[in-house]
Amino acid sequence: MTVWRQDRYGTAATVTSRAVPTPAPGPGEVLVRTEAVSINSGDIHLMQGSPRMVRLFFGIRRPRVRGRGMDLAGVVVAVGTGVDALAVGDRVVGAGTETLAEHVVVAASALTVLPDGVDPADAACLPVAGNTAVVALAGRDLAGSRVLVVGAGGGVGTLTVQLAAARGAEVWATCGARAEATLAGLGAAHTVDYRTVPVSDLPRDHFDLVVDIAGLTPLPMLRERLRAGGVVALVGGEGGAILGPIPRLVRSVFARRRGRRFRPVTATTKSAVTAELVDLLDRGILTPVIQRRVPLTDAAAALAHVEEGHTVGKVVVVA
Numbered sequence: 321m322t323v324w325r326q327d328r329y330g331t332a333a334t335v336t337s338r339a340v341p342t343p344a345p346g347p348g349e350v351l352v353r354t355e356a357v358s359i360n361s362g363d364i365h366l367m368q369g370s371p372r373m374v375r376l377f378f379g380i381r382r383p384r385v386r387g388r389g390m391d392l393a394g395v396v397v398a399v400g401t402g403v404d405a406l407a408v409g410d411r412v413v414g415a416g417t418e419t420l421a422e423h424v425v426v427a428a429s430a431l432t433v434l435p436d437g438v439d440p441a442d443a444a445c446l447p448v449a450g451n452t453a454v455v456a457l458a459g460r461d462l463a464g465s466r467v468l469v470v471g472a473g474g475g476v477g478t479l480t481v482q483l484a485a486a487r488g489a490e491v492w493a494t495c496g497a498r499a500e501a502t503l504a505g506l507g508a509a510h511t512v513d514y515r516t517v518p519v520s521d522l523p524r525d526h527f528d529l530v531v532d533i534a535g536l537t538p539l540p541m542l543r544e545r546l547r548a549g550g551v552v553a554l555v556g557g558e559g560g561a562i563l564g565p566i567p568r569l570v571r572s573v574f575a576r577r578r579g580r581r582f583r584p585v586t587a588t589t590k591s592a593v594t595a596e597l598v599d600l601l602d603r604g605i606l607t608p609v610i611q612r613r614v615p616l617t618d619a620a621a622a623l624a625h626v627e628e629g630h631t632v633g634k635v636v637v638v639a
């Protein structure tokens with residue numbers, strides 16, 4: 321089978337296709353024939369080994385796991401011992417490792433069965449980005465609230481806007497001009513082109529929740545957008561070359577003022593949450609935005625596109 325791997329950290333050009341034996345599932349695992357894989361900015365961080373701190377956990381000199389790809393949707397083609405919940409032929413979605421491959425071995429517990437009629441490319445947009453959006457919005461009753469999503473045009477942002485709007489929030493979204501119409505169509509009541517309107521021009525003392533996905537706005541400027549009792553959920557941002565967003569997250573602990581505080585978002589992908597997102601997709605409440613579908617034979621081009629940082633919605637690799 322074909323798998324896309326890299327032997328050293330670097331740009332998308334370091335990720336090339338290899339022919340390897342098709343793996344067999346172990347106990348508790350299944351083998352999935354891949355139909356769709358969405359690319360996440362996390363794939364880019366692992367690919368580049370950036371920020372440098374990433375290398376402490378994922379391999380100092382070269383990536384310990386050489387294949388890229390986290391999300392996947394596909395069909396179960398073999399089942400390991402001890403797996404009762406899945407059978408050969410089931411259509412599934414979930415998160416794994418080295419998913420940019422024709423076949424992937426995944427823990428059965430990491431997968432969710434797809435209802436008939438759900439496009440695997442749509443489903444593959446949900447695990448990592450959707451779980452992140454859910455955690456960013458967690459802990460609040462959003463009905464009648466005002467939510468500002470800073471950096472709403474990408475994979476996490478387009479899902480965050482839809483989930484917040486579906487839960488009854490009035491959503492404001494900052495994004496590139498190209499994404500404004502899309503986000504309005506997804507339920508944003510107000511869209512703001514970040515290149516012409518800085519966050520400091522948005523209303524003060526106005527929002528119950530600010531979801532900061534772009535991670536470039538100074539913390540006090542985000543805090544000033546909140547009403548008393550409001551929270552800034554810190555989701556993204558590249559930060560410095562060595563420690564990435566860590567220094568900003570540390571500063572946020574000391575940046576609370578007058579009942580306005582910050583909450584770092586660290587999302588892990590849970591199949592129960594993915595199942596809820598799939599249900600919303602099936603009911604037409606959630607519509608993933610797919611800017612580009614790229615064949616698996618050209619997976620490095622998909623990584624290169626997301627590496628540029630200007631994706632509207634998602635880039636999905638399809639078999």
Ligand SMILES: NC(=O)c1ccc[n+]([C@@H]2O[C@H](COP(=O)([O-])OP(=O)(O)OC[C@H]3O[C@@H](n4cnc5c(N)ncnc54)[C@H](OP(=O)(O)O)[C@@H]3O)[C@@H](O)[C@H]2O)c1
Pocket residue numbers: 360361362448449452470471472473474475476477494495496497498499514533534535536554555556557558585586587588626629630631632633
């Ligand atoms: N905390 C967690 O657990 C967690 C989990 C997943 C992701 N993340 C982080 O979340 C961030 C977003 O991830 P993603 O996969 O959604 O990225 P993405 O899809 O690559 O997002 C790209 C989008 O961001 C927009 N953008 C860039 N700078 C902006 C700014 N200053 N203001 C408004 N929009 C801006 C771009 O618009 P233009 O093209 O117009 O520039 C583009 O539409 C990343 O930093 C990622 O590391 C965190």
